[in-house]
Amino acid sequence: MTEMLASARQQRILEALREREQVRVTSLASELGVSEMTVRRDLNALAARGALVKVHGGATLDAAPTSSEPGFTHKLALEAAEKLAIAQAAVKLVKPGMSIALNSGTTTYALAAQCTDIKDLTVVTNSPRIAEIFYAAANPSQNIILTGGIRTISDALVGPLALTALDQLHVDLLFLGVHGMTAEDGFTTPNMLEAQTNQAFIRASARQIILADHTKWAVTGLCQIVPLSQVDALITGNRIDEEAKVILRQSLDTLILA
Known part of the structure; x- marks a missing residue:
């Protein structure tokens, strides 16, 4: 039996x-x-x-290669309800008059849709898709800055042009999407140029908030962006496992479960 x-x-x-x-x-x-x-x-x-x-x-089912990355459209359909919940938690941190940065990602894309009505907002992004959300909303009080760069499979603009633009800017809040996160390797991405661009976003921001659904835990990309302890906060889904919650609370100033 x-x-x-x-x-x-x-x-x-x-x-x-x-x-x-x-x-x-x-x-x-x-x-x-x-x-x-x-x-x-x-x-x-x-x-x-x-x-x-x-x-x-x-x-x-299979060990995911650390350099493997699905396209934006494929990722958009994954954990959509959780990404919306994360975005709704994140938008509460955005106030009129702020400058914010959003890197390219499907969770930051969900956040962008929540921010279109906020007055006097300046948005810096390396995502043409995120920029288009704000352009379509046509809020006259908002300023949108789209960096230049080479477009990746995840629809991020990366490389020297993006780095040059970000090195000249300073924003109040950064909302950063990531490919994976582990206790040992921190927050990671499969793309080396995206890692460099995300690090430039971090240097350009006063506060850093990672947006990642629960499936990103225990996933490692090829390149580290930043250790867990070197960002201000993580907003993730409440389905993340208990062991992960313990590790993240020990490593981060703030863990928000959406």
Whole structure:
């Protein structure tokens, strides 16, 4: 009987992986009604058979290459409800008269849509898609600064032109989307030029706020942007696992769960 139960659990884990591409130990324990230790044993068994790849706090079907990055349109559909919740939490920090920066990303894109009615706002971005949101809103009190640069697969403008523009600016708040975050590697991206541009955004800002949905935890990109402890805040989804919450609260001044 125990063997059958284990087999059934493991089948449900694989089904969840096919649906989500990544699963967390804490979420599986809740869904299956078992302890986290039991889930870890199931993941170990599945990993031994080559059915999945274990990562920090959970598992994926395949080990994602650190330099792999899906396009903007693909990412836009992932965790859309959570990204909206993060954006709604983030917009509360934006006040009339501020200058803010938004790097290119689908969560910062969601935030841009929440900011179009804020008066006397100056927005610096390296995302043509984000700039277009503000241009379409046509709020006459807003100033939009789009950096130049070479366009990446994630629709970011990067390289020397972007760096030159950002080195001349200073903003009150930076909202930065990232590809991945771990305790060891901090906040990361698969693209070296994007990492350099994001670091320039950080240098140009008085306060830095990372926007990342819960699936970004335990994901590592090729290039580090910044360690966890060197930004002011992270806004993420409340489905992020408990172990991650502990690590993030120890590393950051502010953790906001949306």
